[in-house]
Amino acid sequence: MRLVVLSDLDGTLLDHQTYSHAPAQPALEALKASGAELVPCSSKTRAELLPLWRELGLSGPIISENGGGVFLPEGHPLASQPGWEPAGPGWLLWPLGMPIAEVRARLASFAPRFGAKGFGQLSDAEVAQLTGLSLEAAARARRREFDEPVWLPEPEPQAEAFLAAARQAGLEATRGGRFFHVLSGADKGRAARLLLDLYRRANPLIVSAGLGDAPNDAPLLAAVDRPYLVARSDGSHAGLDLPGLVRVPLPGPAGFNQAVLGLLGELGL
Numbered sequence: 691m692r693l694v695v696l697s698d699l700d701g702t703l704l705d706h707q708t709y710s711h712a713p714a715q716p717a718l719e720a721l722k723a724s725g726a727e728l729v730p731c732s733s734k735t736r737a738e739l740l741p742l743w744r745e746l747g748l749s750g751p752i753i754s755e756n757g758g759g760v761f762l763p764e765g766h767p768l769a770s771q772p773g774w775e776p777a778g779p780g781w782l783l784w785p786l787g788m789p790i791a792e793v794r795a796r797l798a799s800f801a802p803r804f805g806a807k808g809f810g811q812l813s814d815a816e817v818a819q820l821t822g823l824s825l826e827a828a829a830r831a832r833r834r835e836f837d838e839p840v841w842l843p844e845p846e847p848q849a850e851a852f853l854a855a856a857r858q859a860g861l862e863a864t865r866g867g868r869f870f871h872v873l874s875g876a877d878k879g880r881a882a883r884l885l886l887d888l889y890r891r892a893n894p895l896i897v898s899a900g901l902g903d904a905p906n907d908a909p910l911l912a913a914v915d916r917p918y919l920v921a922r923s924d925g926s927h928a929g930l931d932l933p934g935l936v937r938v939p940l941p942g943p944a945g946f947n948q949a950v951l952g953l954l955g956e957l958g959l
Contacts, residue, residue, distance in 0.1 A: 758836020
């Protein structure tokens, strides 16, 4: 048996405000010691994910932009399976989402009436102000390939109409921790199912776990054997209801740590 853990980042493995993963360090070390594979599954871009991938000492795939792309380092055992395409030095890609240029073209047909602005319309400084990221990190966040984060000036009263307008334009929209995310042809669940199928072709005894904190994590959590929903910073949980869902009482990386250590103990890993 081998464990594959797919995790959302902001608000789950990373603190929503500080972006620190320090509270999850015991679980990260335990995962590595057990031989489990940790797969970041995030709305973040490839440019954002790669520095964290290196920092965490990972060696497996990453799922970027809410499932728009599955990236795999060359030389990984899954690379021998057909379907991958070159994606720059050292990396392979399995694209699932509509290219960002088409997403933005469709978004432009309805976003102005909501006063909505995607990352393609915002500057690095504006993204930094909205997210708390440094200018350098904000620039990486704007290097989109599949998924466009969208800021709405009045998200509560506008949400339902905005989501409907996205659907009418042939796009899917989900609500994350800070932004609405607009894309087409992909979600975290589709990417997770694809990747887990590849793992199971190589090893049928794979056990999968998923962790998230927001509504846009629902497809990911529905795709795994063991879904975990960590608390938000105020101790509440996103309104998700899935079979076998475990609501972790702690928020962010502390919740990740609690869930993963508990799972490893339960599985005897």
